[in-house]
Amino acid sequence: xxxxxxxxxxxxxxxxxxxGDSGPKQRFLPPSTGGINSLMVVMDTELxxxxxxxKVREHFAAPILGLPRAEPKFTITQIPPxxxxxxxxxxxxVLFVEQDSVSAAHIKxxxxxxxxxxxxxxxxxxNDLAGNLDSIAGMAIAAxxxxxxxEAQRRFTRSLTKETAFEDEFGISLKVxxxxxxxxxEDNFVxxxxxxxxxxxxxxxYEMPWDSFATDSTFVQDIVKMRDSIGKKYIPGPYDGTYMxxxxxxxxxxxxxxxxxxxxxxxRGTWEIEGYPMAGPFVTYIINDKENNRKMxxxxxxxxxxxxxxxxxxxxxxxxxxVEFKSGP
Numbered sequence: 001x002x003x004x005x006x007x008x009x010x011x012x013x014x015x016x017x018x019x020g021d022s023g024p025k026q027r028f029l030p031p032s033t034g035g036i037n038s039l040m041v042v043m044d045t046e047l048x049x050x051x052x053x054x055k056v057r058e059h060f061a062a063p064i065l066g067l068p069r070a071e072p073k074f075t076i077t078q079i080p081p082x083x084x085x086x087x088x089x090x091x092x093x094v095l096f097v098e099q100d101s102v103s104a105a106h107i108k109x110x111x112x113x114x115x116x117x118x119x120x121x122x123x124x125x126x127n128d129l130a131g132n133l134d135s136i137a138g139m140a141i142a143a144x145x146x147x148x149x150x151e152a153q154r155r156f157t158r159s160l161t162k163e164t165a166f167e168d169e170f171g172i173s174l175k176v177x178x179x180x181x182x183x184x185x186e187d188n189f190v191x192x193x194x195x196x197x198x199x200x201x202x203x204x205x206y207e208m209p210w211d212s213f214a215t216d217s218t219f220v221q222d223i224v225k226m227r228d229s230i231g232k233k234y235i236p237g238p239y240d241g242t243y244m245x246x247x248x249x250x251x252x253x254x255x256x257x258x259x260x261x262x263x264x265x266x267x268r269g270t271w272e273i274e275g276y277p278m279a280g281p282f283v284t285y286i287i288n289d290k291e292n293n294r295k296m297x298x299x300x301x302x303x304x305x306x307x308x309x310x311x312x313x314x315x316x317x318x319x320x321x322x323v324e325f326k327s328g329p
Contacts, residue, residue: 032092032113036152036311039074039144040091042084043098052097052129053078059137060095064310065253066268067281071310073141092151093144094118097129105132107143115150117143152318165190166205167326170296172260175322176203189234199280199303201312203319206230208286208295220251223267226297227284237273245274252284259298260323263288271301281309283317289325298323 034040039060047053056076063070079088081098090113100122108118119140123129159178165185166174176192180203184191193202213222224246231244246252252269259266264287272279282301289296300316302309 029110029112029114029116030090032116032151033087033090034092035075036155037074037148037314038091038093039076040084040088040094041076041078042081042094042096043078045078045080047097047099047129048078051126052133055130055133056095056097059133060141064313066270066283067309067313068270068279071308074144089113090116092116092147095121095140097121097133099124099129103128103132105136107136107140115147117147119143148314149318149321152315153322156315156319157322161192163192165192170205170207171292171326172205172296173322173324173326174203174205174298174319176319184234186234189230191234196302196304196312198305198307201316202301202303203316204230204235204297204299204301206297207289207292208297210290210293210295212295213286219265220254223252223254223265223284223286227271227282227299231271232274237276237278239276242273242275244271246270247272247279257285259285259287259321260325262290262325278303278305280304281313283313283320285320287323291325296323296325 041048041056041060043052043056048056060074061072061076064073074093084096092113092115094116096118101124103123105121108120110116111118119136121129121132121136123132153175156177157175161176161178161180163176163182165182166172169185169188169190177194180192180194182190183193188206190205191202193200208226212226213219228245235244237243247270250269252267255266257264257266264285267284267286269282270279271282280301280303282299284297284299287296287298298320300313300320302312302316304312
């Protein structure tokens with residue numbers, strides 16, 4: 001029989017009140033903790049070592065699309081439920097999985113700290129738990145990513161650049177960390193970058209005509225053509241005649257997105273240098289800015305040979321998603 005304390009803890013997670021409370025109470029919530037893209041998985045160690053743990057890893061440690069080598073969506077730390085208390089419960093992103101007669105899968109907000117998302121999955125059998133994990137995984141990953149993006153933005157907005165190149169050229173604002181500098185500002189093109197160990201992180205902005213992408217059937221090819229033409233014109237390689245292109249071997253991934261309150265296409269893939277062995281990941285947002293009769297293009301790319309690139313690309317994504325559209329270019 002399940003101990004009352006554990007059952008009470010599960011019910012607390014399910015309904016959001018503690019045992020003995022007569023109703024919700026206003027209480028102080030400490031700031032949440034954890035590294036960016038870290039996920040605390042609270043589940044029995046035996047479950048973690050078995051098929052349910054495999055199911056958790058299948059969803060939450062799956063490789064991120066568009067990176068040159070496999071890196072997981074989240075860095076996972078697993079602890080048993082009895083350890084999830086005190087400061088450990090302040091983790092920002094939490095997945096709680098427990099075998100229980102109650103079958104449930106939902107997401108709670110700011111239960112022990114703020115900001116915080118806790119995905120709760122319970123079930124009596126393997127099939128119950130596996131099915132509930134499958135049903136909640138997409139929503140939980142989206143919720144975790146949203147809170148992680150917000151935390152990344154909170155951290156870098158402590159010190160922002162005073163450069164106004166994006167606003168001057170395109171009528172947009174971006175919250176860019178102060179260490180980024182303008183590397184190139186030409187008609188319809190702005191490039192800011194920052195040096196990192198062994199490489200750089202880069203932000204690009206340019207605009208395309210509203211009718212640049214004629215049909216859905218050629219959308220991906222048109223994106224590649226656009227990126228390659230911009231690379232040839234503005235982004236040289238280390239030697240004459242070399243320049244940035246989209247990796248030839250694999251087509252980029254394209255997803256719908258919402259950026260700056262506007263519909264957009266998110267493109268992820270790998271860039272390379274034509275005629276020279278350099279490469280790295282990129283994320284591009286093609287934003288429908290109908291008010292200004294244009295497609296506003298924002299891109300982040302990283303060069304960090306022999307380094308993990310997930311967190312570099314995540315920060316670039318967080319920066320690009322701070323875009324705000326002013327009155328116009």
